[in-house]
Amino acid sequence: MAQQKAAAAKRKGAMAKDGVSANDAAPPKDRRRERGEASVQRIIDATIELIAEEGLASVTMQRIAEHVGSSNALVVFHFRSKENLFRAVLQYLSDRYDELWVTLVRAPGLSPVERALGAVDCAQRFARQHPKWVSVFVVFSSDRKSMQIYDEIGLPSDLAYTAEARELLIEISRSGGYTGVDIDTLSESLNYLVHGAWYWDHLNPSSRDTNVLRKTMLLLLHQAFPRHFELMR
Amino acid sequence: MAQQKAAAAKRKGAMAKDGVSANDAAPPKDRRRERGEASVQRIIDATIELIAEEGLASVTMQRIAEHVGSSNALVVFHFRSKENLFRAVLQYLSDRYDELWVTLVRAPGLSPVERALGAVDCAQRFARQHPKWVSVFVVFSSDRKSMQIYDEIGLPSDLAYTAEARELLIEISRSGGYTGVDIDTLSESLNYLVHGAWYWDHLNPSSRDTNVLRKTMLLLLHQAFPRHFELMR
DNA sequence: CCGCGGCCTTTTGTTGCGCCATCTTCGTCC
DNA sequence: GGACGAAGATGGCGCAACAAAAGGCCGCGG
Numbered sequence: 001m002a003q004q005k006a007a008a009a010k011r012k013g014a015m016a017k018d019g020v021s022a023n024d025a026a027p028p029k030d031r032r033r034e035r036g037e038a039s040v041q042r043i044i045d046a047t048i049e050l051i052a053e054e055g056l057a058s059v060t061m062q063r064i065a066e067h068v069g070s071s072n073a074l075v076v077f078h079f080r081s082k083e084n085l086f087r088a089v090l091q092y093l094s095d096r097y098d099e100l101w102v103t104l105v106r107a108p109g110l111s112p113v114e115r116a117l118g119a120v121d122c123a124q125r126f127a128r129q130h131p132k133w134v135s136v137f138v139v140f141s142s143d144r145k146s147m148q149i150y151d152e153i154g155l156p157s158d159l160a161y162t163a164e165a166r167e168l169l170i171e172i173s174r175s176g177g178y179t180g181v182d183i184d185t186l187s188e189s190l191n192y193l194v195h196g197a198w199y200w201d202h203l204n205p206s207s208r209d210t211n212v213l214r215k216t217m218l219l220l221l222h223q224a225f226p227r228h229f230e231l232m233r
Numbered sequence: 234m235a236q237q238k239a240a241a242a243k244r245k246g247a248m249a250k251d252g253v254s255a256n257d258a259a260p261p262k263d264r265r266r267e268r269g270e271a272s273v274q275r276i277i278d279a280t281i282e283l284i285a286e287e288g289l290a291s292v293t294m295q296r297i298a299e300h301v302g303s304s305n306a307l308v309v310f311h312f313r314s315k316e317n318l319f320r321a322v323l324q325y326l327s328d329r330y331d332e333l334w335v336t337l338v339r340a341p342g343l344s345p346v347e348r349a350l351g352a353v354d355c356a357q358r359f360a361r362q363h364p365k366w367v368s369v370f371v372v373f374s375s376d377r378k379s380m381q382i383y384d385e386i387g388l389p390s391d392l393a394y395t396a397e398a399r400e401l402l403i404e405i406s407r408s409g410g411y412t413g414v415d416i417d418t419l420s421e422s423l424n425y426l427v428h429g430a431w432y433w434d435h436l437n438p439s440s441r442d443t444n445v446l447r448k449t450m451l452l453l454l455h456q457a458f459p460r461h462f463e464l465m466r
Numbered sequence: 467c468c469g470c471g472g473c474c475t476t477t478t479g480t481t482g483c484g485c486c487a488t489c490t491t492c493g494t495c496c
Numbered sequence: 497g498g499a500c501g502a503a504g505a506t507g508g509c510g511c512a513a514c515a516a517a518a519g520g521c522c523g524c525g526g
Contacts, residue, residue, distance in 0.1 A: 031492065036504060055376030057290055060482060071506045076484060078504090141436045142375035143288030155437065182448075188440070189426070189449040196429020203374045204388065207421070215415075216422040216453070223456060265472055265524065272472090293514060304474055309516065311472095 040078050040088075042068050047089050052132035056139055056146060083149070090140055090153045093133050100126055101161060112171045113228050119165050120217045123194040127201060131208065138202045162191050172225055181224045190217055273311050275301050280322050285365035289372055289379060316382070323373055323386045326366050333359055334394060345404045346461050352398050353450045356427040360434060364441065371435045395424050405458055414457045423450055 046067040050059045061082060065072040079085035104118035104125075127134050141150045166187040173181050197213040214232065221229040279300040283292045294315060298305040312318035337351035337358075360367050374383045399420040406414050430446040447465065454462040 033503080035491090039504080053377060055378045055380070057376055058378050061484085062482075071508095072483085073485085073507075074505055080484090082483070138432075139375050139377075142372050143290055144286060144372075145288040145291045147288065147436065150436070159437075185443075185445050185448050188443065188445040192429035192433055192445065192449070193422070193425050194429070195433045196425035196427070199371075199375075199432040200425055200428045203380065203383070204392075210418075210421065212418050212421040212425065215418050216425070219456065220449070220452070223452065265470095269472060294516090295514080305515085306474060306476095306517095307472090310474090313516090315515065 036078070039068075039070070039074065043070075043075055043078060043085070044089055044092050047085060048093070048132060048136050051089075051139055052135040056143055086140070086146060087149050087153065089136065090149055093136060094153055094157055096130075096133065097122075097126060098157065105164070112168050112175070116165065116168050116172065116221065117229075119161070119168070120190075120214060120221075123197075123217075124214050127198055127213075128209065131201070131205070134198045135202045138199055162187060165190065169224075172228060176225055176228055178225060186220060186224050189220055193217055193220075269311070272301075272303070272307065276308055276311060276318070277322055277325055280318060281326070281365060281369050284322075284372055285368040289376055319373070319379060320382050320386065322369065323382055326369060327386055327390055329363075329366065330355075330359060331390065338397070345401050345408070349398065349401050349405065349454065349462075352394070352401070353447060353454075356430070356450075357447050360431055360446075361442065364434070364438065367431045368435045371432055395420060398423065402457075405461060409458055409461055411458060419453060419457050422453055426450055426453075 043064060047059070047064050050064060050067060061075050062072045064085075065075050068075070075085065079088055101119075101122050104122045105115050107118070110118065137150075137154065140146045141154060166183060169181075169183050169187055172178075173183060193213060193216055201208045211232070218229060218232050222231050276297065280292070280297050283297060283300055294305045294308050297318075298308050301308070308318065312321055334352075334355050337355045338348050340351070343351065370383075370387065373379050374387060399416060402414075402416050402420055405411075406416060426446060426449055434441045444465070451462055451465050455464050
Protein backbone atom coordinates (compact mmCIF):
# COMPACT_ATOMS: atom_id res chain seq x y z
CA MET A 1 0.00 0.00 0.00
CA ALA A 2 1.03 3.59 0.41
CA GLN A 3 3.48 2.88 3.19
CA GLN A 4 5.97 1.37 0.79
CA LYS A 5 6.29 4.68 -0.90
CA ALA A 6 6.76 6.58 2.31
CA ALA A 7 9.53 4.21 3.26
CA ALA A 8 11.21 4.63 -0.07
CA ALA A 9 10.92 8.37 0.23
CA LYS A 10 13.00 8.37 3.37
CA ARG A 11 15.86 6.61 1.70
CA LYS A 12 15.90 9.19 -1.02
CA GLY A 13 15.52 12.16 1.28
CA ALA A 14 18.66 11.16 3.15
CA MET A 15 21.07 12.32 0.50
CA ALA A 16 19.31 13.54 -2.54
CA LYS A 17 18.63 16.89 -0.92
CA ASP A 18 22.16 18.23 -0.98
CA GLY A 19 22.72 16.75 -4.39
CA VAL A 20 23.90 20.10 -5.76
CA SER A 21 27.44 19.37 -4.71
CA ALA A 22 29.30 19.02 -8.00
CA ASN A 23 29.84 15.58 -9.40
CA ASP A 24 30.09 13.46 -6.29
CA ALA A 25 28.58 10.00 -5.98
CA ALA A 26 26.43 10.35 -9.09
CA PRO A 27 23.09 10.55 -7.19
CA PRO A 28 20.98 7.59 -8.28
CA LYS A 29 17.83 9.41 -7.30
CA ASP A 30 15.17 7.72 -9.28
CA ARG A 31 13.20 10.31 -11.19
CA ARG A 32 10.46 7.78 -11.80
CA ARG A 33 9.97 7.39 -8.10
CA GLU A 34 9.91 11.12 -7.58
CA ARG A 35 7.30 11.48 -10.23
CA GLY A 36 5.24 8.74 -8.68
CA GLU A 37 5.41 10.29 -5.24
CA ALA A 38 4.41 13.64 -6.61
CA SER A 39 1.43 12.01 -8.24
CA VAL A 40 0.45 10.33 -5.00
CA GLN A 41 0.51 13.66 -3.22
CA ARG A 42 -1.43 15.42 -5.96
CA ILE A 43 -4.07 12.71 -5.81
CA ILE A 44 -4.36 13.04 -2.05
CA ASP A 45 -4.67 16.80 -2.29
CA ALA A 46 -7.29 16.57 -4.98
CA THR A 47 -9.25 14.05 -2.96
CA ILE A 48 -9.24 16.32 0.08
CA GLU A 49 -10.37 19.22 -2.03
CA LEU A 50 -13.20 17.27 -3.60
CA ILE A 51 -14.45 15.70 -0.39
CA ALA A 52 -14.41 19.03 1.42
CA GLU A 53 -16.34 20.70 -1.36
CA GLU A 54 -18.83 18.03 -2.30
CA GLY A 55 -18.93 15.33 0.32
CA LEU A 56 -18.20 11.65 0.06
CA ALA A 57 -21.15 10.50 -1.98
CA SER A 58 -20.37 12.41 -5.11
CA VAL A 59 -16.64 11.76 -5.14
CA THR A 60 -15.63 9.15 -7.69
CA MET A 61 -12.33 7.86 -8.91
CA GLN A 62 -12.80 9.51 -12.27
CA ARG A 63 -13.66 12.87 -10.74
CA ILE A 64 -10.50 12.68 -8.66
CA ALA A 65 -8.43 11.71 -11.69
CA GLU A 66 -10.02 14.47 -13.70
CA HIS A 67 -9.20 16.95 -10.96
CA VAL A 68 -5.62 15.76 -10.90
CA GLY A 69 -5.37 15.79 -14.66
CA SER A 70 -4.70 12.11 -15.11
CA SER A 71 -6.57 8.96 -15.94
CA ASN A 72 -8.53 7.08 -13.35
CA ALA A 73 -6.27 4.09 -13.82
CA LEU A 74 -3.42 6.05 -12.31
CA VAL A 75 -5.37 6.51 -9.12
CA VAL A 76 -6.17 2.82 -9.02
CA PHE A 77 -2.53 2.09 -9.70
CA HIS A 78 -1.20 4.04 -6.75
CA PHE A 79 -3.92 3.15 -4.27
CA ARG A 80 -5.34 -0.22 -5.09
CA SER A 81 -8.90 0.70 -4.26
CA LYS A 82 -11.07 3.63 -3.37
CA GLU A 83 -11.13 2.60 0.26
CA ASN A 84 -7.35 2.47 0.32
CA LEU A 85 -7.16 5.95 -1.09
CA PHE A 86 -9.51 7.25 1.58
CA ARG A 87 -7.48 5.52 4.22
CA ALA A 88 -4.34 7.22 2.94
CA VAL A 89 -6.07 10.59 2.92
CA LEU A 90 -7.19 10.26 6.50
CA GLN A 91 -3.77 9.06 7.55
CA TYR A 92 -2.23 12.08 5.87
CA LEU A 93 -4.51 14.49 7.69
CA SER A 94 -4.01 12.70 10.97
CA ASP A 95 -0.26 13.05 10.53
CA ARG A 96 -0.55 16.77 9.84
CA TYR A 97 -2.59 17.27 13.00
CA ASP A 98 -0.10 15.25 14.97
CA GLU A 99 2.73 17.45 13.77
CA LEU A 100 0.93 20.54 15.01
CA TRP A 101 0.09 18.92 18.33
CA VAL A 102 3.67 17.83 18.89
CA THR A 103 4.91 21.33 18.12
CA LEU A 104 2.44 23.15 20.33
CA VAL A 105 1.84 20.72 23.18
CA ARG A 106 4.77 18.38 23.47
CA ALA A 107 7.51 20.92 22.80
CA PRO A 108 10.25 20.47 25.40
CA GLY A 109 10.50 22.97 28.22
CA LEU A 110 6.85 23.90 28.43
CA SER A 111 4.97 24.04 31.69
CA PRO A 112 1.68 22.16 32.01
CA VAL A 113 -0.22 25.45 31.75
CA GLU A 114 1.64 26.35 28.57
CA ARG A 115 0.93 22.91 27.19
CA ALA A 116 -2.76 23.31 27.90
CA LEU A 117 -2.77 26.66 26.15
CA GLY A 118 -0.91 24.96 23.30
CA ALA A 119 -3.70 22.42 23.01
CA VAL A 120 -6.26 25.21 22.79
CA ASP A 121 -4.16 26.87 20.12
CA CYS A 122 -3.79 23.62 18.26
CA ALA A 123 -7.52 23.16 17.88
CA GLN A 124 -8.09 26.71 16.80
CA ARG A 125 -5.19 27.06 14.39
CA PHE A 126 -5.94 23.81 12.66
CA ALA A 127 -9.51 24.86 12.05
CA ARG A 128 -8.53 28.32 10.84
CA GLN A 129 -5.65 27.42 8.62
CA HIS A 130 -7.13 24.30 7.11
CA PRO A 131 -10.91 24.45 7.09
CA LYS A 132 -10.99 21.92 4.29
CA TRP A 133 -9.04 19.43 6.32
CA VAL A 134 -11.51 19.82 9.13
CA SER A 135 -14.34 19.30 6.71
CA VAL A 136 -12.80 16.07 5.54
CA PHE A 137 -12.50 14.91 9.12
CA VAL A 138 -16.14 15.71 9.76
CA VAL A 139 -17.27 14.01 6.59
CA PHE A 140 -15.28 10.87 7.32
CA SER A 141 -16.44 10.60 10.86
CA SER A 142 -20.10 11.09 10.07
CA ASP A 143 -20.82 8.40 7.55
CA ARG A 144 -20.78 5.08 9.37
CA LYS A 145 -19.33 3.33 6.38
CA SER A 146 -16.29 5.53 6.17
CA MET A 147 -16.36 5.65 9.96
CA GLN A 148 -14.74 2.27 9.95
CA ILE A 149 -11.76 4.03 8.47
CA TYR A 150 -12.09 6.86 10.96
CA ASP A 151 -12.38 4.42 13.84
CA GLU A 152 -9.09 2.88 12.81
CA ILE A 153 -7.10 6.00 12.06
CA GLY A 154 -8.74 9.11 13.46
CA LEU A 155 -10.53 8.09 16.60
CA PRO A 156 -7.60 6.52 18.45
CA SER A 157 -5.53 9.68 18.02
CA ASP A 158 -8.50 11.76 18.98
CA LEU A 159 -8.98 9.85 22.20
CA ALA A 160 -5.27 10.02 22.86
CA TYR A 161 -5.23 13.82 22.58
CA THR A 162 -8.19 14.05 24.93
CA ALA A 163 -6.50 11.76 27.40
CA GLU A 164 -3.27 13.73 27.17
CA ALA A 165 -5.14 16.97 27.81
CA ARG A 166 -6.86 15.36 30.73
CA GLU A 167 -3.50 14.40 32.24
CA LEU A 168 -2.36 17.99 31.85
CA LEU A 169 -5.41 19.22 33.73
CA ILE A 170 -4.80 16.71 36.49
CA GLU A 171 -1.21 17.86 36.76
CA ILE A 172 -2.24 21.51 36.91
CA SER A 173 -4.86 20.74 39.50
CA ARG A 174 -2.43 18.79 41.64
CA SER A 175 0.54 21.13 41.48
CA GLY A 176 -1.70 24.18 41.83
CA GLY A 177 -3.30 22.85 44.96
CA TYR A 178 -6.79 22.96 43.56
CA THR A 179 -9.43 20.73 45.08
CA GLY A 180 -12.94 19.97 44.04
CA VAL A 181 -12.35 20.53 40.37
CA ASP A 182 -14.25 18.02 38.22
CA ILE A 183 -11.51 17.20 35.76
CA ASP A 184 -13.51 14.68 33.78
CA THR A 185 -16.34 17.08 33.13
CA LEU A 186 -13.93 19.85 32.27
CA SER A 187 -11.91 17.88 29.79
CA GLU A 188 -15.01 16.43 28.22
CA SER A 189 -16.47 19.93 27.88
CA LEU A 190 -13.38 21.17 26.14
CA ASN A 191 -13.63 18.19 23.84
CA TYR A 192 -17.25 18.99 23.07
CA LEU A 193 -16.36 22.60 22.40
CA VAL A 194 -13.60 21.76 19.96
CA HIS A 195 -15.63 19.25 18.04
CA GLY A 196 -18.69 21.46 18.17
CA ALA A 197 -16.77 24.34 16.70
CA TRP A 198 -15.30 22.18 13.97
CA TYR A 199 -18.60 20.60 13.14
CA TRP A 200 -20.66 23.77 13.27
CA ASP A 201 -18.17 25.79 11.28
CA HIS A 202 -18.16 23.04 8.69
CA LEU A 203 -21.90 23.21 8.32
CA ASN A 204 -22.21 26.94 8.62
CA PRO A 205 -18.93 28.43 7.44
CA SER A 206 -20.07 32.00 7.93
CA SER A 207 -19.54 31.71 11.66
CA ARG A 208 -15.87 30.96 11.29
CA ASP A 209 -13.10 33.28 12.41
CA THR A 210 -14.82 34.44 15.51
CA ASN A 211 -12.88 33.93 18.70
CA VAL A 212 -15.66 32.13 20.51
CA LEU A 213 -13.91 28.80 20.78
CA ARG A 214 -10.79 30.22 22.34
CA LYS A 215 -12.66 32.58 24.64
CA THR A 216 -14.91 29.90 26.00
CA MET A 217 -12.16 27.38 26.50
CA LEU A 218 -10.17 29.94 28.43
CA LEU A 219 -13.25 30.85 30.40
CA LEU A 220 -13.71 27.27 31.48
CA LEU A 221 -10.03 26.89 32.31
CA HIS A 222 -10.08 30.14 34.27
CA GLN A 223 -13.18 29.06 36.12
CA ALA A 224 -11.45 25.84 37.17
CA PHE A 225 -7.94 27.18 37.75
CA PRO A 226 -8.30 30.93 38.34
CA ARG A 227 -4.72 31.44 39.44
CA HIS A 228 -3.29 29.82 36.33
CA PHE A 229 -5.41 31.05 33.43
CA GLU A 230 -6.25 34.63 32.55
CA LEU A 231 -9.52 35.54 30.91
CA MET A 232 -9.38 36.90 27.41
CA ARG A 233 -10.54 40.41 26.93
CA MET B 234 -39.81 -11.32 -0.20
CA ALA B 235 -42.67 -9.74 -2.02
CA GLN B 236 -44.73 -12.86 -1.85
CA GLN B 237 -44.89 -12.70 1.89
CA LYS B 238 -46.09 -9.20 1.51
CA ALA B 239 -49.05 -10.09 -0.64
CA ALA B 240 -49.93 -12.92 1.68
CA ALA B 241 -49.75 -10.65 4.68
CA ALA B 242 -51.97 -8.13 3.01
CA LYS B 243 -54.49 -10.77 2.28
CA ARG B 244 -54.52 -11.98 5.83
CA LYS B 245 -54.87 -8.47 7.09
CA GLY B 246 -58.06 -7.96 5.19
CA ALA B 247 -59.56 -11.14 6.57
CA MET B 248 -58.38 -10.36 10.05
CA ALA B 249 -60.18 -7.10 10.44
CA LYS B 250 -63.03 -8.99 12.03
CA ASP B 251 -61.37 -10.62 15.00
CA GLY B 252 -59.45 -7.48 15.89
CA VAL B 253 -62.45 -5.77 17.41
CA SER B 254 -66.06 -6.76 17.78
CA ALA B 255 -67.96 -7.61 14.61
CA ASN B 256 -69.71 -4.31 14.17
CA ASP B 257 -66.96 -2.06 15.35
CA ALA B 258 -67.51 1.65 14.98
CA ALA B 259 -67.94 2.20 11.27
CA PRO B 260 -64.49 3.28 10.11
CA PRO B 261 -64.89 6.50 8.19
CA LYS B 262 -61.29 6.24 7.18
CA ASP B 263 -60.27 4.65 3.93
CA ARG B 264 -58.40 1.57 4.91
CA ARG B 265 -56.30 1.70 1.79
CA ARG B 266 -55.21 5.15 2.73
CA GLU B 267 -54.44 4.05 6.24
CA ARG B 268 -52.34 1.29 4.88
CA GLY B 269 -50.57 3.67 2.56
CA GLU B 270 -49.82 6.09 5.37
CA ALA B 271 -48.54 3.28 7.52
CA SER B 272 -46.26 2.29 4.67
CA VAL B 273 -44.97 5.83 4.38
CA GLN B 274 -44.18 5.89 8.07
CA ARG B 275 -42.54 2.49 7.99
CA ILE B 276 -40.39 3.59 5.10
CA ILE B 277 -39.34 6.74 6.91
CA ASP B 278 -38.51 4.77 10.04
CA ALA B 279 -36.53 2.22 8.08
CA THR B 280 -34.62 4.97 6.31
CA ILE B 281 -33.74 6.61 9.58
CA GLU B 282 -32.60 3.30 10.97
CA LEU B 283 -30.45 2.52 7.97
CA ILE B 284 -28.86 5.94 7.71
CA ALA B 285 -28.08 6.00 11.40
CA GLU B 286 -26.48 2.59 11.24
CA GLU B 287 -24.63 2.70 7.96
CA GLY B 288 -24.43 6.25 6.69
CA LEU B 289 -25.73 7.80 3.54
CA ALA B 290 -23.42 6.24 0.99
CA SER B 291 -24.50 2.66 1.44
CA VAL B 292 -28.22 3.35 1.70
CA THR B 293 -30.07 2.46 -1.48
CA MET B 294 -33.70 2.26 -2.40
CA GLN B 295 -33.60 -1.51 -2.49
CA ARG B 296 -31.96 -1.76 0.91
CA ILE B 297 -34.66 0.45 2.34
CA ALA B 298 -37.39 -1.56 0.65
CA GLU B 299 -35.79 -4.78 1.83
CA HIS B 300 -35.69 -3.43 5.37
CA VAL B 301 -39.34 -2.47 5.16
CA GLY B 302 -40.28 -5.80 3.61
CA SER B 303 -41.52 -4.45 0.31
CA SER B 304 -40.27 -3.92 -3.18
CA ASN B 305 -38.26 -0.88 -4.08
CA ALA B 306 -41.03 0.28 -6.36
CA LEU B 307 -43.22 0.92 -3.35
CA VAL B 308 -40.69 3.37 -2.03
CA VAL B 309 -40.50 5.08 -5.38
CA PHE B 310 -44.26 5.13 -5.45
CA HIS B 311 -44.67 6.98 -2.20
CA PHE B 312 -41.73 9.34 -2.54
CA ARG B 313 -41.05 10.08 -6.13
CA SER B 314 -37.31 9.94 -5.82
CA LYS B 315 -34.56 9.19 -3.40
CA GLU B 316 -33.93 12.84 -2.77
CA ASN B 317 -37.59 13.38 -2.01
CA LEU B 318 -37.51 10.55 0.49
CA PHE B 319 -34.52 12.06 2.22
CA ARG B 320 -36.23 15.40 2.28
CA ALA B 321 -39.27 13.83 3.91
CA VAL B 322 -37.10 12.11 6.47
CA LEU B 323 -35.34 15.29 7.45
CA GLN B 324 -38.63 17.16 7.58
CA TYR B 325 -40.02 14.47 9.85
CA LEU B 326 -37.10 14.74 12.24
CA SER B 327 -37.20 18.50 12.15
CA ASP B 328 -40.87 18.40 13.09
CA ARG B 329 -40.20 16.06 15.98
CA TYR B 330 -37.53 18.41 17.32
CA ASP B 331 -39.82 21.35 16.89
CA GLU B 332 -42.51 19.64 18.94
CA LEU B 333 -40.08 19.12 21.78
CA TRP B 334 -38.83 22.70 21.58
CA VAL B 335 -42.34 24.11 21.62
CA THR B 336 -43.21 22.00 24.64
CA LEU B 337 -40.14 22.86 26.65
CA VAL B 338 -39.30 26.39 25.58
CA ARG B 339 -42.40 28.06 24.26
CA ALA B 340 -44.85 26.66 26.79
CA PRO B 341 -47.03 29.49 28.05
CA GLY B 342 -46.38 30.93 31.48
CA LEU B 343 -42.66 30.25 31.62
CA SER B 344 -40.16 32.84 32.71
CA PRO B 345 -37.16 33.56 30.50
CA VAL B 346 -34.94 31.63 32.89
CA GLU B 347 -37.25 28.64 32.75
CA ARG B 348 -37.30 28.87 28.98
CA ALA B 349 -33.53 28.88 28.85
CA LEU B 350 -33.43 25.81 31.07
CA GLY B 351 -36.03 24.29 28.77
CA ALA B 352 -33.74 24.82 25.81
CA VAL B 353 -30.93 23.08 27.64
CA ASP B 354 -33.28 20.21 28.43
CA CYS B 355 -34.45 20.06 24.87
CA ALA B 356 -30.96 19.50 23.50
CA GLN B 357 -30.14 16.88 26.06
CA ARG B 358 -33.39 14.93 25.96
CA PHE B 359 -33.45 14.77 22.21
CA ALA B 360 -29.96 13.34 22.13
CA ARG B 361 -30.68 10.81 24.85
CA GLN B 362 -34.04 9.59 23.72
CA HIS B 363 -33.31 9.47 20.03
CA PRO B 364 -29.64 8.95 19.36
CA LYS B 365 -30.44 7.61 15.92
CA TRP B 366 -32.29 10.76 15.01
CA VAL B 367 -29.30 12.80 16.02
CA SER B 368 -27.10 10.55 13.94
CA VAL B 369 -29.26 11.18 10.92
CA PHE B 370 -29.01 14.92 11.50
CA VAL B 371 -25.25 14.69 11.71
CA VAL B 372 -25.02 12.54 8.62
CA PHE B 373 -27.23 14.85 6.60
CA SER B 374 -25.43 17.97 7.62
CA SER B 375 -21.98 16.60 6.93
CA ASP B 376 -22.12 15.52 3.35
CA ARG B 377 -22.19 18.64 1.20
CA LYS B 378 -24.46 17.01 -1.30
CA SER B 379 -27.21 16.19 1.15
CA MET B 380 -26.39 19.43 2.89
CA GLN B 381 -28.45 21.15 0.27
CA ILE B 382 -31.40 19.36 1.82
CA TYR B 383 -30.19 20.23 5.29
CA ASP B 384 -29.67 23.84 4.31
CA GLU B 385 -33.28 24.02 3.22
CA ILE B 386 -34.93 22.17 6.08
CA GLY B 387 -32.61 21.78 9.04
CA LEU B 388 -30.37 24.82 9.09
CA PRO B 389 -33.07 27.51 9.11
CA SER B 390 -34.72 25.95 12.13
CA ASP B 391 -31.35 25.51 13.74
CA LEU B 392 -30.49 29.15 13.31
CA ALA B 393 -33.95 30.12 14.54
CA TYR B 394 -33.50 28.14 17.76
CA THR B 395 -30.12 29.75 18.30
CA ALA B 396 -31.59 33.18 17.69
CA GLU B 397 -34.48 32.49 20.01
CA ALA B 398 -32.10 31.36 22.75
CA ARG B 399 -30.04 34.47 22.18
CA GLU B 400 -33.12 36.65 22.67
CA LEU B 401 -33.82 34.84 25.90
CA LEU B 402 -30.33 35.57 27.15
CA ILE B 403 -30.68 39.20 26.20
CA GLU B 404 -33.96 39.38 28.09
CA ILE B 405 -32.45 37.76 31.16
CA SER B 406 -29.48 40.08 31.01
CA ARG B 407 -31.68 43.15 30.68
CA SER B 408 -34.24 42.31 33.32
CA GLY B 409 -31.60 40.99 35.68
CA GLY B 410 -29.59 44.17 35.49
CA TYR B 411 -26.47 42.44 34.26
CA THR B 412 -23.88 44.45 32.39
CA GLY B 413 -20.78 43.45 30.56
CA VAL B 414 -22.05 40.02 29.61
CA ASP B 415 -20.97 39.00 26.13
CA ILE B 416 -24.24 37.55 24.93
CA ASP B 417 -23.02 36.68 21.46
CA THR B 418 -20.10 34.67 22.71
CA LEU B 419 -22.25 32.97 25.30
CA SER B 420 -24.97 31.89 22.94
CA GLU B 421 -22.46 30.78 20.36
CA SER B 422 -20.66 28.73 23.02
CA LEU B 423 -23.86 27.02 24.02
CA ASN B 424 -24.47 26.30 20.37
CA TYR B 425 -21.01 24.81 20.00
CA LEU B 426 -21.55 22.70 23.09
CA VAL B 427 -24.84 21.26 21.90
CA HIS B 428 -23.58 20.44 18.45
CA GLY B 429 -20.31 19.20 19.81
CA ALA B 430 -22.11 16.82 22.15
CA TRP B 431 -24.37 15.57 19.40
CA TYR B 432 -21.52 15.14 16.96
CA TRP B 433 -19.09 13.56 19.38
CA ASP B 434 -21.66 11.20 20.84
CA HIS B 435 -22.55 10.18 17.33
CA LEU B 436 -19.02 9.24 16.51
CA ASN B 437 -18.14 7.83 19.90
CA PRO B 438 -21.37 6.50 21.38
CA SER B 439 -19.72 5.19 24.51
CA SER B 440 -19.49 8.69 25.93
CA ARG B 441 -23.23 9.18 25.87
CA ASP B 442 -25.35 9.45 28.97
CA THR B 443 -22.91 11.47 30.97
CA ASN B 444 -24.20 14.75 32.25
CA VAL B 445 -21.38 16.82 30.85
CA LEU B 446 -23.45 18.77 28.38
CA ARG B 447 -25.97 19.91 30.95
CA LYS B 448 -23.38 20.63 33.62
CA THR B 449 -21.28 22.77 31.34
CA MET B 450 -24.17 24.71 29.90
CA LEU B 451 -25.37 25.50 33.39
CA LEU B 452 -21.86 26.44 34.38
CA LEU B 453 -21.65 28.95 31.55
CA LEU B 454 -25.10 30.32 32.35
CA HIS B 455 -24.23 30.59 36.02
CA GLN B 456 -20.99 32.32 35.21
CA ALA B 457 -22.87 34.91 33.17
CA PHE B 458 -25.99 35.26 35.32
CA PRO B 459 -25.00 34.06 38.80
CA ARG B 460 -28.20 35.24 40.46
CA HIS B 461 -30.43 33.39 38.02
CA PHE B 462 -28.79 30.01 37.44
CA GLU B 463 -27.71 27.52 40.06
CA LEU B 464 -24.76 25.24 39.50
CA MET B 465 -25.44 21.54 39.30
CA ARG B 466 -23.99 19.44 41.97
C1' DC C 467 -69.81 -5.32 -10.64
C1' DC C 468 -66.99 -1.77 -11.94
C1' DG C 469 -63.51 1.46 -11.52
C1' DC C 470 -59.98 3.30 -8.90
C1' DG C 471 -56.15 3.40 -5.91
C1' DG C 472 -52.50 1.06 -3.66
C1' DC C 473 -49.07 -2.36 -4.63
C1' DC C 474 -45.84 -5.06 -7.20
C1' DT C 475 -42.62 -7.00 -11.24
C1' DT C 476 -39.88 -6.21 -15.07
C1' DT C 477 -37.26 -3.35 -17.79
C1' DT C 478 -34.27 0.40 -19.01
C1' DG C 479 -30.63 3.49 -18.98
C1' DT C 480 -26.88 5.33 -16.32
C1' DT C 481 -22.90 5.40 -13.46
C1' DG C 482 -18.85 3.75 -11.11
C1' DC C 483 -15.23 0.61 -9.75
C1' DG C 484 -11.61 -2.24 -10.87
C1' DC C 485 -8.80 -4.61 -14.46
C1' DC C 486 -6.33 -5.46 -18.84
C1' DA C 487 -3.57 -4.51 -22.77
C1' DT C 488 -0.60 -1.12 -24.13
C1' DC C 489 2.66 2.65 -24.26
C1' DT C 490 6.37 5.60 -22.40
C1' DT C 491 10.21 6.72 -19.59
C1' DC C 492 14.01 5.81 -17.01
C1' DG C 493 17.64 3.03 -14.42
C1' DT C 494 20.74 -0.97 -14.91
C1' DC C 495 23.37 -4.76 -16.44
C1' DC C 496 26.37 -6.73 -19.65
C1' DG D 497 26.68 2.27 -24.98
C1' DG D 498 22.87 -0.41 -26.28
C1' DA D 499 19.27 -3.53 -25.06
C1' DC D 500 16.49 -5.31 -21.26
C1' DG D 501 13.34 -4.72 -17.47
C1' DA D 502 10.67 -2.33 -14.24
C1' DA D 503 8.04 1.67 -12.63
C1' DG D 504 4.75 5.01 -14.08
C1' DA D 505 0.86 6.32 -16.91
C1' DT D 506 -3.17 5.83 -20.40
C1' DG D 507 -7.63 4.50 -22.59
C1' DG D 508 -11.07 1.53 -22.58
C1' DC D 509 -13.95 -2.26 -21.19
C1' DG D 510 -16.88 -5.68 -18.21
C1' DC D 511 -19.50 -6.39 -14.48
C1' DA D 512 -22.37 -4.88 -10.86
C1' DA D 513 -25.37 -1.68 -8.59
C1' DC D 514 -28.45 1.78 -8.80
C1' DA D 515 -32.58 5.04 -9.69
C1' DA D 516 -36.44 5.42 -12.11
C1' DA D 517 -40.16 4.32 -15.58
C1' DA D 518 -43.71 1.34 -17.73
C1' DG D 519 -47.10 -1.64 -17.23
C1' DG D 520 -50.03 -5.33 -14.86
C1' DC D 521 -52.53 -7.21 -10.75
C1' DC D 522 -55.75 -7.21 -7.00
C1' DG D 523 -58.70 -5.88 -3.38
C1' DC D 524 -61.51 -2.33 -1.71
C1' DG D 525 -65.32 0.87 -1.66
C1' DG D 526 -69.18 2.60 -3.95
